Amino acid sequence: MTTLEKVRVLVVGDSGVGKSCLVHLICHNQVCSNPSYTIGAAVDVKIHEYKEGTPKQKSYFIELWDVGGSVNHSNSRHVFYNQVNGIILVHELTNRKSQLNLRKWLAEVLSRDNGGGRSKSTSEYDPEQFAGCQVPILVLGTKADQVDSKREAYLSNTSLIAEECGADEFNLDCLNVKHLAPGSTNSVKLSRFFDKVVFRRFYQYPARDSPQKVIDRRQVSRESSQVGYNFKHASKF
Structure with missing residues (x-):
């Protein structure tokens, strides 16, 4: 059995910006034209060649955790924010508010309690909060097919969250392979x-970090099936 780290x-x-379609496109190179509503989180996997x-090429599993964006679950999403190695912030190019809300999403993820408790308040955005953040961040704008060239240029120039975090960014249409x-x-x-x-x-940080548990595709499937269970219990907190 082949196992990868x-x-x-x-x-x-935000809910409805196209996260599920994006993850499906990344992992399967196929369009997901009828995505289901994500409750809790859905996990998919991509094999990436580092x-x-x-000569340093090596295969790794990229676990993509598609976290549901409903405000009704904001108090229990913290269960998915442990051991985060990277963050993809997704907004919709035709929805200016979804772009502005990326600051709140980043604050929610990064300000989680170290002990695994609830996330701290994210009502106020503080750019200094992210100074020195070492977690790689990528900003993606979806539904590029619905934006005219003039407005798309405007949006790309005002994506301050990417500049503040030193993150790469690009726009795409998740329904176009x-x-x-x-x-x-x-x-x-x-x-x-x-x-x-x-x-x-x-x-x-090879000396500080211990190797993560290796997985195979069957294990990913088991972990994915447990996500909904964990979320239901978290919602009781």
Whole structure:
């Protein structure tokens, strides 16, 4: 049985911005035209080739945790925020509010209690809160097909969250496989982001970090089926 080391990447953003379609496109290179409503979190896996084409090339599992964006579950989402190795912030290009809310999402993830308790209040955004943050971050704008070129340029110039976090960003249409086609600019940016996540987890602090548990596809399936169970119990807190 082939086993690979894994990293965990959270995919967060407002409800309805297209996170589930994005994750499906990344992991399966297929369009998900009829996604279901995410309750709790859904987990999918992509095999990523770290440093592809170099002598250091090595395969890793990228666990993508698609966290439901409903405000009704804001007090119990913290159960998914442990051992985060990377964060993908997703907003909809036709919804300005979803972009502004990325600050709240990042605050919610990064200000979680170290002991696994509830996240601290995120009502006020403080850019200094993220100073020195070492978790790789990627900002993605969805539904690019619904935005005219003038407004898209405006939005890309006002994505302050990416600038504040030193994050890469790009826009795409999750219903068009060409937007993540191998060799495309978007695909290269995504691959570089995953390289950063793997590097920080396994190479930047090798003496401090212990190797994470290796997994196979059957284990991923088991973990995915348990997510809903954990969320139901968390909602009682």
